[in-house]
Amino acid sequence: MSPEPTIAANPANEGEPRPLPVRRALISVSDKSGVVEFAQGLQALGIEVVSTGGTAASLRDGGIAVRTVEELTGAPEILGGRVKTLHPRLHAALLAVRDDPEHAATLAAEGIETIDLVCVNLYPFERAASRRGVGDAEVIENIDIGGPTMIRAAAKNHRYVAIVVRPESYDAVLAELEDGDGTISAATRHWLANEAFAVTARYDAAISDWFGARYEDFPTHRTVAMEKFLDLSYGENPHQRAALYTEVGTRAHVLSRVSQEHGRDLSFNNVLDLDSARNLLADLDGPACVIVKHNNPCGVAEGDSALDAYEKALACDPVSAYGGVIALDRPVDEALARRLHENFVEVLIAPGYEGEAMAILRRKEAIRILEDTEQRRERAGLDMKRVRGGMLVQGLDAAARDREGMAVATGAEPDEAGWRDIAFAWNVCKHVRSNAIVLATGRRTIGIGAGQMSRVDSVRLAIEKCRAAYGEEADAALNGCVVASDAFFPFADGPQAAIEAGARTVVQPGGSKRDDEIIAACEEAGVTMVFTGRRHFRH
Numbered sequence: 001m002s003p004e005p006t007i008a009a010n011p012a013n014e015g016e017p018r019p020l021p022v023r024r025a026l027i028s029v030s031d032k033s034g035v036v037e038f039a040q041g042l043q044a045l046g047i048e049v050v051s052t053g054g055t056a057a058s059l060r061d062g063g064i065a066v067r068t069v070e071e072l073t074g075a076p077e078i079l080g081g082r083v084k085t086l087h088p089r090l091h092a093a094l095l096a097v098r099d100d101p102e103h104a105a106t107l108a109a110e111g112i113e114t115i116d117l118v119c120v121n122l123y124p125f126e127r128a129a130s131r132r133g134v135g136d137a138e139v140i141e142n143i144d145i146g147g148p149t150m151i152r153a154a155a156k157n158h159r160y161v162a163i164v165v166r167p168e169s170y171d172a173v174l175a176e177l178e179d180g181d182g183t184i185s186a187a188t189r190h191w192l193a194n195e196a197f198a199v200t201a202r203y204d205a206a207i208s209d210w211f212g213a214r215y216e217d218f219p220t221h222r223t224v225a226m227e228k229f230l231d232l233s234y235g236e237n238p239h240q241r242a243a244l245y246t247e248v249g250t251r252a253h254v255l256s257r258v259s260q261e262h263g264r265d266l267s268f269n270n271v272l273d274l275d276s277a278r279n280l281l282a283d284l285d286g287p288a289c290v291i292v293k294h295n296n297p298c299g300v301a302e303g304d305s306a307l308d309a310y311e312k313a314l315a316c317d318p319v320s321a322y323g324g325v326i327a328l329d330r331p332v333d334e335a336l337a338r339r340l341h342e343n344f345v346e347v348l349i350a351p352g353y354e355g356e357a358m359a360i361l362r363r364k365e366a367i368r369i370l371e372d373t374e375q376r377r378e379r380a381g382l383d384m385k386r387v388r389g390g391m392l393v394q395g396l397d398a399a400a401r402d403r404e405g406m407a408v409a410t411g412a413e414p415d416e417a418g419w420r421d422i423a424f425a426w427n428v429c430k431h432v433r434s435n436a437i438v439l440a441t442g443r444r445t446i447g448i449g450a451g452q453m454s455r456v457d458s459v460r461l462a463i464e465k466c467r468a469a470y471g472e473e474a475d476a477a478l479n480g481c482v483v484a485s486d487a488f489f490p491f492a493d494g495p496q497a498a499i500e501a502g503a504r505t506v507v508q509p510g511g512s513k514r515d516d517e518i519i520a521a522c523e524e525a526g527v528t529m530v531f532t533g534r535r536h537f538r539h
Contacts, residue, residue: 017159017186022177025117026069027059028052028085028147030124031167036062038119038170045182050115052084053077072113085146094118094153098160117173117184118154119164122147122199126206126249143207148200155200158193159186165199201225202248209249218393224384229255233265242268250381254278256374258349261358263368269294270325270347270368277327277349278372280431284424286329289313293324296451300428301444306330306350310339312444317469325349332357397430397536409510410519411528418482418505422530425484426507430536436486437462437494439478439503446470446477455485456494463501478502486536488512492521499525509535 025042027049029035039049039059049066051059056066069085070076072093077084093115096103107114123144128134154163162184164173169192176184205223212219226245235242244266246253254275260266266274277292284290284302289309291299299316303309306328314321323346331352332340337360340348348361349370361369385392403419414422425440432438432450437458439447447466449458462483467474483498484507495506495518506522510531522529 017189019180019183019185020116020160020162020189021183022047022116022162023182024048024050024113024115025119026050026090026115026150027119028055028069028150029119029121030144030147031121032058033167034170035059035119035167036064038167038174039064041170041174042117042177045177047117047177047182053081082145085150090115091149091153094150094161095157096160097157115154115161117162117164118150119170120147120150120154121165121167122151122203125203125210129206129210130249130251139210144203148203151196151200155193155196158189162189163192163196165192165196169195202227206249217395222391222393224391225249229253230266232271233267235268240268244271247381252374257372258374259371261353261369261371262362263347264366266347266368273325274327274347274349274370276431277325280428281327281329283427283430284329288329290327291316291321291324292327293320296433297428297431297445297448298324299445299448302424303444306332307336307339310336312442314343315469316445316448317465319468332361334360337361397538405533406507407531407533409529409531410522411505411526414505414528414530418528421482422484422505422507425482426532429484429486429507430538432486432538434486434537434539436536436538437498438484439463439466439481439498440484441477441481446481455487455489456491456497459483459494459497463497466501475502480504482507484508486538488515488535489518490514492517495527495529496521496525499527504528505530507532509533511535 025047027035027039028051032055035055036059040062042049043064049059049064050069050072051066052069056068059066069090073087073089075087089112092107092112096107096114098104098114123142125142125144128142129139151163151165154161164170173184176188202225205225208221208223212221225248227248228243229246230244232242232244234240244255254271272295273292276295277290280290280297280300281288286302287306287309288302289306290297291313298320299313301309301312303312321343323344325347326345328350331354332350333354334356337357341360341363345367347368347370349372351372353371361367381396383394383396403423420443421440424443425438428440428445429436429438432448435452435455435458437449438445439462447462449462452458452461466478470477479502481503482505483495483503485494488509488511489495490512491514498506504527506527506529508531510533512518519529
């Protein structure tokens with residue numbers, strides 16, 4: 001048996017962390033990816049391997065000499081494996097302060113052998129809890145007890161113990177042990193402890209949320225675990241650092257199943273605009289195109305092809321589209337690539353690029369080209385917004401994509417083409433910053449008014465945008481269009497401005513104290529007004 005390692009205090013700087021000689025390692029893992037190779041590397045360095053249950057069997061199958069935890073503690077695994085590492089001798093081996101004379105005397109008196117490296121990962125609770133049809137008993141059985149206890153003990157005592165919780169760390173740890181003649185540095189032990197506490201925090205957060213969800217949508221305590229997904233080039237402004245974190249356990253996120261094929265690193269604003277674009281695109285019937293600038297759509301269209309949809313979306317506001325984020329739900333072909341290449345595009349995302357399309361687009365260094373292979377578009381979960389010292393949490397603003405729940409308040413019943421324009425305008429309006437006004441015709445936007453403090457100002461802005469974009473053809477575009485408002489019109493001046501410009505259908509939630517006045521104004525003008533019964537503020 002190898003002699004017990006010691007860490008002597010530095011006379012010049014008492015308590016300074018020193019490299020740790022590793023003589024004994026405890027391995028107990030649920031995810032056995034790479035663990036045999038890791039243990040083989042430890043054994044080749046002369047490190048004794050101690051293990052439990054199924055892990056020990058896997059290691060022995062790999063030709064590794066394994067000492068059982070039972071031999072170390074003198075106590076067998078009991079309760080079907082529920083209790084195997086929860087023993088004072090094992091945790092004394094992990095928690096002892098080795099240069100404390102009293103601790104050292106206790107270890108010697110009890111014959112407790114120290115453990116220098118712990119390799120543990122946990123029962124797959126998140127995977128079990130996310131499976132369809134799984135029973136509570138099975139989920140609860142996947143709550144690990146001994147694993148987190150060992151991880152926390154080793155991480156707390158990282159001055160004397162190295163804790164490894166991720167298979168991705170195996171190669172780096174082995175390399176350092178080999179280079180350091182069987183030792184591992186204090187800096188590495190500290191970093192590994194940092195990873196370990198993050199793992200147990202995430203694990204407990206998942207368990208807490210699973211239990212809390214059994215009782216109410218908004219439980220008393222909400223724990224949200226996040227993992228860094230991507231370092232970003234900068235924040236909202238170049239002097240701000242930024243990164244994208246994704247919620248642990250979520251099936252999809254803004255960049256899930258997305259690969260970057262070309263261009264500079266994404267920025268904070270790029271990701272925000274991508275999120276807005278992808279969410280709106282999911283509410284449309286393709287082929288469709290969404291152009292977003294500063295977190296607002298500036299052009300949206302459904303067309304006969306991806307090229308047709310892009311041309312129609314671009315026509316809505318070509319000035320604002322300069323430097324925008326463009327999202328398509330059909331692959332980009334060569335003809336569309338040539339049209340896109342004519343403009344400055346910050347970010348382009350599409351489900352594929354055909355023929356010479358990619359080569360054409362790559363001629364510009366600045367464009368960020370993303371390929372989206374996500375098949376399912378529905379959103380799930382909760383909407384969370386940070387505020388000073390806290391977080392606002394709400395359900396997602398889900399809405400029917402067709403005429404469900406809508407009622408004609410004035411005028412004639414729209415025909416099928418009319419209903420399609422109504423649904424289109426209403427779906428786009430949901431994704432525009434309040435106060436939101438959308439002018440649409442032929443399943444394309446022709447004017448968007450966003451973020452104004454007055455709703456009538458948003459109407460005027462949408463009309464001005466249309467006139468600026470379409471010039472002499474603006475009157476023809478406005479004639480017979482749909483005007484959609486994300487909330488009720490408080491006065492008749494808003495719809496009247498749109499009607500005077502040519503709108504012949506008004507879509508709004510209804511519910512104003514002055515609904516009678518607005519209904520009367522629409523009836524007098526012979527305009528159809530549809531109440532949706534639902535508001536879509538977006539702040």
